[in-house]
Amino acid sequence: MKSLIIGEVNNNELSSGTLEIISKAKELSLDFSVITIGNSETKNIGCDDFTNTYFKSNSNKLNLSSCANEIKTLIEENNIELVLSNSSYIGRDLIAFLSVDFKTSPVSNVTNFEISNNELTAINSINGGESEYKVKINSDIKLLLIRPKSFEQTEITLNDSFETKEIQENENSIDVFDIHIEEKSGPQLEDSKIVISAGRGMVESSNLKLVEELANKLNAAIGGTRAIVDAGWMPYSNQVGQTGKTVKPDVYIACGISGATQHQVGMKDSKYIIAINKDEEAPIFQISDLGIVGDTLSVIPKLNENL
Ligand SMILES: Cc1cc2nc3c(=O)[nH]c(=O)nc-3n(C[C@H](O)[C@H](O)[C@H](O)COP(=O)(O)OP(=O)(O)OC[C@H]3O[C@@H](n4cnc5c(N)ncnc54)[C@H](O)[C@@H]3O)c2cc1C
Numbered sequence: 222m223k224s225l226i227i228g229e230v231n232n233n234e235l236s237s238g239t240l241e242i243i244s245k246a247k248e249l250s251l252d253f254s255v256i257t258i259g260n261s262e263t264k265n266i267g268c269d270d271f272t273n274t275y276f277k278s279n280s281n282k283l284n285l286s287s288c289a290n291e292i293k294t295l296i297e298e299n300n301i302e303l304v305l306s307n308s309s310y311i312g313r314d315l316i317a318f319l320s321v322d323f324k325t326s327p328v329s330n331v332t333n334f335e336i337s338n339n340e341l342t343a344i345n346s347i348n349g350g351e352s353e354y355k356v357k358i359n360s361d362i363k364l365l366l367i368r369p370k371s372f373e374q375t376e377i378t379l380n381d382s383f384e385t386k387e388i389q390e391n392e393n394s395i396d397v398f399d400i401h402i403e404e405k406s407g408p409q410l411e412d413s414k415i416v417i418s419a420g421r422g423m424v425e426s427s428n429l430k431l432v433e434e435l436a437n438k439l440n441a442a443i444g445g446t447r448a449i450v451d452a453g454w455m456p457y458s459n460q461v462g463q464t465g466k467t468v469k470p471d472v473y474i475a476c477g478i479s480g481a482t483q484h485q486v487g488m489k490d491s492k493y494i495i496a497i498n499k500d501e502e503a504p505i506f507q508i509s510d511l512g513i514v515g516d517t518l519s520v521i522p523k524l525n526e527n528l
Pocket residue numbers: 419420421422423424445446447448449460461462463464465466476477478479480481482483484487497498499500503515516517518
């Protein structure tokens with residue numbers, strides 16, 4: 222099935238979501254090419270295994286309608302049947318344009334897909350990840366929005382062999398008048414092998430220093446529940462869950478987190494889950510590999526002392 226992956230460049234690199242989709246396409250031996258959207262110069266987004274066209278905006282204009290027009294032409298000229306995109310802001314906008322152009326419904330929040338006898342079945346996650354359903358897609362052009370962390374990211378050797386296309390602004394372009402790039406330090410939530418997340422069971426924000434100390438000792442990234450983000454203990458960018466980030470580390474340590482489904486959907490696929498909660502009935506224990514029934518304020522200092 223001829224396929225096109227809509228990718229993205231962040232910080233001059235292919236985004237992790239793009240690399241995940243490329244890994245899946247390689248696993249299924251799809252005949253695929255990649256188009257990448259970004260606005261900075263980059264040297265490492267091409268690959269010997271696939272062709273990559275880099276759509277680079279020529280100014281501080283976000284011109285997704287022009288990108289969508291170019292993608293539409295690419296799809297038509299190359300008889301593309303399957304378009305895969307990460308479920309990011311840009312991916313969702315572009316897929317929306319294409320769904321209108323090709324009069325076809327996209328399938329969103331896809332966590333896996335299978336192709337057998339040239340028929341495509343997408344596995345879709347609903348109700349905050351509580352239920353899954355399968356859809357067979359019969360349209361000529363199939364548009365899938367892939368949920369981040371659905372596929373393992375395998376090693377791909379990238380090089381500078383890619384074609385660049387400048388996207389011109391037009392009257393529909395949106396003016397980007399300010400870009401705020403959040404300063405990041407230490408291990409990042411999406412990529413870290415260990416994530417330690419805090420919930421309301423840390424009792425008050427000043428106790429987060431215990432979690433920070435533990436994270437420093439384990440070289441871990443720090444996450445949090447929506448409850449503590451809403452309470453202003455942590456920035457939104459640290460929120461794990463349905464309306465936050467999806468993480469899939471080797472070890473996820475939940476400190477004082479009840480384990481609401483909306484939180485679980487963002488972390489339940491972690492390899493090992495360790496939970497500390499004083500309530501032995503807390504739902505987080507149902508998905509934990511190791512559970513510590515105890516007070517976070519006495520358990521975490523002991524861990525810090527002994528590590
Ligand atoms: C549409 C929607 C989207 C949402 N999206 C998200 C999301 O993306 N991410 C998310 O996290 N939530 C999300 N939520 C909120 C979610 O439903 C929960 O309210 C939230 O996850 C609860 O956070 P919490 O576990 O920190 O708090 P609580 O549910 O209050 O749990 C606190 C836990 O700490 C334990 N505890 C208390 N004191 C201690 C102590 N001293 N030592 C040990 N344990 C202690 C308690 O036993 C309890 O289990 C969403 C909700 C909705 C409706």
